[in-house]
Amino acid sequence: MDILFLLIPLSIILVLIIAGAFLWSVKHGQFDDLEGQGQRILFDDDAIDKSSKNNENAPTNDQENT
Amino acid sequence: MIEHGGFSRYYEFRQQPGRKPDSETKDIFDVYDKHQMQIGWVTEGSTMSAEILVEGIHCAACIWLIENWLMQLPGVDTAYVNLSQSRLSIQWSADQLKVSDIFRQLMKIGYGARPFSQSTKQAELNKQRHTLLKQLGIAAVFGMQVMVISVALYSGDWFGIDPTMRIFLERVNLLLILPVLLYSAQPFFIGAIRNLKSRTAGMDLPVSLGLTLAFLGSLWASLSHTGDIYYDSIAMFIFFLLGARYLELNARIKGSTAMDMLSSVTPEYATRYSTDKQGERFVTVPAVELNIDDYILVKPGEVLPADGILFDQCSTFDESLLSGEHTPILRTKGDQVLSGSINIEQAVSIRVNKQPENSTLSSILRLAQSSNQGKPRIAMLSEIVASRFVVGILCLASIVAIGGIIVGSDIWLTTTIAVLVVTCPCALSLATPLAISASINTMMQKGVFIAKQHALETLTKVDHVVFDKTGTLTSDTPKLINIVPIYDVNADECLCIAASLEQFSAHPIAKALLTANKLELVYSDSSKNTPGLGVSGMINQQEYFLGSYEYMATQLKQSVGSSKNNTINAIPNISNDSVVFLANSTVILAVFTLKESLRNGVKPLINYLREQNITLSLYSGDRQESVNDLAQTLEIKDAKGGCKPDQKLKYLNDHINSGKTVAMIGDGINDSPALSQAHLAIACSGNVNLSSANADIVLINKSIDTLQLAHRFANKTSRIIRQNITWAIIYNVCAVPAAVMGWVPPWLAGIGMSLSSVIVVINTSRLNRVDDVPTDEI
Known part of the structure; x- marks a missing residue:
């Protein structure tokens, strides 16, 4: 069971990483629109060529949050 | 396009x-x-x-x-x-x-x-939401880890554990709980300090006390290696409470968005007439920069940015924002015109005679806001119960602690903490926000927007409903119900000509004709508008007139007499309906009858409300005759016409003073003072408009009958809330005595508390479906 002395600290590091990722995503507006995203998957990206390219970096609405 | x-x-x-x-x-x-x-x-x-x-x-x-x-x-x-x-x-x-x-x-x-x-208030709310979301997430991530390790410790209690490992796990847990306690639990501690300062007994006080005690106890236990640790209970407790708060805050943000819409009505710009070096011209300026005695130009379809005196000959104005009635009103030179009304017919210049911030619209908005403050708020049952409960628990816990110390019991700390944890009002505090936000979401999908949380509870208690007429019970535009061709002409063609004449007009009658017309519109040349009476125009080199009987009389003097008898006989019923005549240059061709149409679902709704023993009133700014007419159709006894906003408010207050719980349903800004004063304000509109801002409930659907659905659903919600609270009380009544006797170890208390919360959540999830609420009438 001595392995736990290694594994548990490792798990704490993992928790810290998860917490960091979560804080980052809140800060960058990932949770700002919980309704729209679910419906967005219904759109075809190929409807207009320009949009598929740009939609990937679409969430740019974080100016006022940061 | x-x-x-x-x-x-x-x-x-x-x-x-x-x-x-x-x-x-x-x-x-x-x-x-x-x-x-x-x-x-x-x-x-x-x-x-x-x-x-x-x-x-x-x-x-x-x-x-x-x-x-x-x-x-x-x-x-x-x-x-x-x-x-x-x-x-x-x-x-x-x-x-x-x-x-x-x-x-x-x-x-x-x-x-x-x-x-964003308004400052809204920006503040959004910032709060971000912070709360972060705190909730941290509580979840670290709390989960604490739980994992606690399970290991608990099984160690049962099956035996190596002491070194035990100490190690306890230290790890201590490390993990710190961010939860120091960061996530901040709202409770801050709230508790605020409570202490203002000497009020809020929920935050006992919560913080429980948290502090449980943490210090656990800290002491893990340092001295005696007694139990309760880090898992602390984490779970914080997580559930934060979750409930997050749901509550989201609902509040939705409400304040509706509030913000209010400020959007007055136009932000104005076209001002100015003379300077570049000569005389019109410049576009922000509306707030207008001064008294400025001349402004208002084009057709524009909203007046300020109160003023009409300087040009005449035009008609839709004052529905202020009066609630959509029939345009004719104003002539020298008349007072009001900000917020819409210029319909022709471009006019207006001399501003009030600063925009003192305008009629602004003062109505202020009236609405001030009555908003005096609004009777029905405090939520569970909040009262929970806060009293909490005070009781605090007393009980201190009695147990003091009693334990006096008796010299070894387990006084364990028992005290068990009491605090097992009785934590989680289920109580969770029950209401959870049920309310679940049903708010479900109702939203059905076209009913619950803007304020108390609305659901209030809706179940309503025993008197006051209706506005235009836009609420009847639709904004009249409906064409009858075309009578006088001579040997085709009715559809007559309608087409009439619609073509009116095609550039925003008048309700024009809208009705255009809606009813099925043929393709033809171009109408040199059209002339006589405000309040009618229009004329050239179609295919033939002159046509469309308008009231008086208009006909002036335009074709000689021929009216001859066709008069025919015409009058042909009209089925002139009494309350609008009648419009179409004529060419010599004779009257056709008569159109228009009638106010009932909105969808009015009758089922009225019948349903009657079945529920809810009394009804109808107060409208419209003429008494048409109000009576409608009241008769719907069998509403208490009907008053020609009401100004303050009269509506007065009538409504009479009902409130007689001890009734009053709901007001309206659409115009003229209803907003009354809406604010009513126990429950229901705005109904196709789009979000003015009165929605003060409303507790907004009916987004075209059919007003969704209110029936809302009422049924509110009853269901309140039933489930009651079940939740009953369950929470039964649970606590059983658990508290056991904890006081020292029969419940804190870990069992933690499980019991979570289980009780889980049951509440599952029961509440029934509100995510509307299946068992009959929807066939909608």
Whole structure:
């Protein structure tokens, strides 16, 4: 069971990483629109060529949050 | 036009009928190109970016349409719509596109737009939401880890554990609980300090006390290696309470968005007449810069930016924002015209005689706000119960602790903490917010927007309903019910001619004729408008007249007499309906009868309310006769016409003073003082409009009968809340004595508390379905 002395600290590091990722995503507006995203998957990206390219970096609405 | 651009797929996605685009392209948006109008929402540079609030977004199809439509414009880099906030973020290169172009394009595809400037209150709420979300997430992530290790410790209690490992796990747990306690639990501690300062007994006080005690106890236990640790209980407790608060806050944000809509009615710009070095001209200025004695130009279809005196001959004005009645009112030279009304017929100049901030509209808004403050708020049952409960628990816990110390019991700390934990009012505090937000979401899908949380509870208690007439029970535009051709002419062709004459008018009658017309419109030349009476125009070299009987009498003096008998006999019933005549240059060709039409679902709703023993009243700003007429059809006994906003307020207060719980259903801004005073304010509208701002409930659907659904659903919600609370009380009544006797170890107390919460959550999830609420009438 001595392995736990290694594994548990490792798990704490993992928790810290998860917490960091979560804080980052809140800060960058990932949770700002919980309704729209679910419906967005219904759109075809190929409807207009320009949009598929740009939609990937679409969430740019974080100016006022940061 | 949408189909032209290859956007016909919009119709596949959309879930609600869209808005009709405003036909005239306006140059009013040019004002947004000015630098001083861009402050706060446009970021300048070689790449410009702007935040725009788009009105009329309701589904995924709208996002798709707006984003793709804007993306195909030259120079646009990104366009991104946030559905929750109806906010468009757009970036484009400055040299290819002007700000006003974006507004024009949005207008073209049928969306209203205005700069996205949040009120301070709303920005504050959104900031709070972010912080709370972070705290909730941290509590979840670290709490989960604490639980994992606690399970290991508990099984160690049962099956034996190596002491070194035990100490190690306890230390790890201590480390993990610190961020939860120090960061996530901040709202409780801050609230508790505020409670102490103001000497009130809120929920935060016992919560913080419990947390502190449990933590110190555990700390002491893990340092001295005696007794139990309760880190898991602390983590779970914090997580559940934060979760409930997060749900509550989200509902509040939705409410305040509706409130913000209120400020959007008064136009932000005005066209002012000015003389300077460049000669006489009209300049567009922000409305707030208007002064008394300025002359302003108001084009047809524009909203008046300020109160003033009409300087030109005459025009008609739709004062529905102020009076609630949509029939345009004729104003002639020298008459007072009011801000917020819409100029219908022709461009007029107006001499401003009140500062915009003192205008009639502003004072009505102020009236609404002040009565809002005096609003009777029905405090939520569970909150009262929970806070008293908590005070009781605190007393009990201290008695147990003191008693334990006096008796000299070894387990006084364990027992005290067990009491605090097992009785934690989680289920109580969770029950109501959870049930309310679940049903708010479900109702939203059915077209009922619950703006304020108390609305659901109040709705179940309502025993008197006051209706407004126009826009609430009847629709804004009348319906064409009858065409009587006088001579040997085709009725459809007559209608087509009439509609063609009216095709550029915004008058309700014109709308009714245009809606009813099935043939293709023809061009009408040299049309002349006699406000309040009728229109004339040339169609295929033939002159036609359309208007009231008086209009006919003046236009074709000689022939009216001969056709009069025919005409009058042909009209089925003139009493309360509007009658419009169509004539060529010699004789009257046809008679159109228009009638106010009932909105969808009015009758089922009235019948349902009667079945529930709810009494009804009808107060309207419209004429007494037409109010009586409607009241008779719907068998409403208490009907009053010609009511001004303050009279409505007075009548409503009479009902309130007689001890009734009153709901008011209205649509115009003239209803908003009364709406604010009513126990329950229900605004009904196709789009979000003025009165929605003060409303507790907004009926978004066209059918007013959704209120019936809301009422049934509110009853169901309140039933489930009661079940939840009953369960929580039974649980506590059983658990507390056991804990006091020291029979419950804290770990069992923790499990019991969570289980009790889980049961509440499962019971509440029944509210996510509306299946068992009968919906067949809708």
